[in-house]
Amino acid sequence: MVLTDAPRVVALAGGVGGAKLVFGLAQVLPPDRLTVVGNVADDFALYGLHISPDLDTVMYTLAGVANPETGWGLAGDSVQMLEMLARYGEDTWFRLGDRDVATHLLRTHWLAAGLSLTEVTARLAGALGVRQRLLPVTDDPLATMVDTEERGALAFQDYFVRWRWQPTVRDVQFRGAEEARITGAVGEALATAEVIVICPSNPVLSVAPILAAGGMREALRGRRGVCVAVSPFIGGQAVKGPAAKLMPELGLDISPAGVARYYQGLVDGLVVDSADAGQAADMAVPALVTATLMKTDADKARLAREVLGWAGSLQR
């Protein structure tokens, strides 16, 4: 099942959608061949806890402890603490599972003790048995800000969780992007990667903040390996989340050609779903047309294997 002569792969991943392909890649690659670069611009503080939703989703997924129903959070988690917070009169708009709190508490405690987010993430993931490398794109502050018609400027989690991505988006910005730099580990992973996979995460809310960290676009442009993206859209719809609503609100085209344009200059090919086969010819880069919906573990592994096989055939 695991590829022999496996390439060194770096996957850029946001939350749930990205984590699915990461799980597939982890099934077909030896652990030391897979590095995941995660989004940190969704990170936020709640009651002083440093929460990293996207890193946690990937970490829990790789550790095999993710909640299979939601894709995020921990399997079998409870919400006793949250219910007690509600009893104290708090507005519990963000779901904090009891087990999940342990992750946030340790992360916060270790960050306060002077460890970097990269070091903290390695410790947490290692303790959960994750053998692949999981790297935050940057150790610097970086925060997605969503400017909306109805509610003005919103911090990401306010837009995404509190208002359930219903407000109309006028603009998305990444606060701190000018100062934030990719870590040395990320730079090195990209420089030595033979295949870079942009996972089917929300291009604007999950991938763009990874690309926004200083040095990221330069590192991708200077890559020796092949870079391919997997479109998160199937027949003009996102499998999950606001991508298919938000991108048109920003004037962005979510057709295969539109996604290829969004990643222009960064990718050598785009994987699009069979449902969009008719539009794949319009793209500026080569397309792999295949089933991209990942329901089962077998779907994830199959897509990962196809993506890697196809990427190996592409020219830089």
Next chain:
Amino acid sequence: MVLTDAPRVVALAGGVGGAKLVFGLAQVLPPDRLTVVGNVADDFALYGLHISPDLDTVMYTLAGVANPETGWGLAGDSVQMLEMLARYGEDTWFRLGDRDVATHLLRTHWLAAGLSLTEVTARLAGALGVRQRLLPVTDDPLATMVDTEERGALAFQDYFVRWRWQPTVRDVQFRGAEEARITGAVGEALATAEVIVICPSNPVLSVAPILAAGGMREALRGRRGVCVAVSPFIGGQAVKGPAAKLMPELGLDISPAGVARYYQGLVDGLVVDSADAGQAADMAVPALVTATLMKTDADKARLAREVLGWAGSLQR
């Protein structure tokens, strides 16, 4: 059931034993007649959380949400977070219930935002429906340090929880006592109290750190009201905890006369258990001899009523 013409009462209370009598007092006094001054020298930080075990025990008891089996913690609480911490390789020697974590998280968050421990405690207790006043003796840092034969100097929770009070105690000190001052609210409550009750808490580990806060002994000596203590010993044994082991290790006598001596100059009378009736005559202050074991809510109310009635008959 509630006393008419009830006196203004201040109770000095540590953890579980003290909270039992506090619960009794709360049953027989109108809420605005009872102020509890709590010990904060057991407070400690765990993963950055500010934990106040004694204040919480009293607060949960007054709110009717305490775990009836242990006397501390919350009824029906779970330990999912703790189990996850263990999975991360942490030594989970201190039991942190999931619901309990909400209390610590809010306290820590509000303290970091600049509220005093007095304000935080009032907010938490108020939200849980506690109508009596619960006051930390001081808002300043104060920490019980236990010097032991076997393990040297231990922070209180290390002695009490981690080592289950098995080491032999050579000395007990209250770090910060020279700078710590009782709060204005505590000073005012003591100045206007008609009855001050030192609850049956560990004299050295729970009451002494309350007395150690700067201004406390002066406030008690300058009191207009009567002050009585309830001995925590029954037939030479403590109902719970290390008092009957620790005090002899420090050369202190746990007979009624010994306890009266320990509180000399501060109390106008001592309540001793019927089991110790034979020794009550040796005391330097008047004694009330009665059943002091509090198993049921009725026991607690009965003892509270007796203590208050007797205190009313004593001279300053």
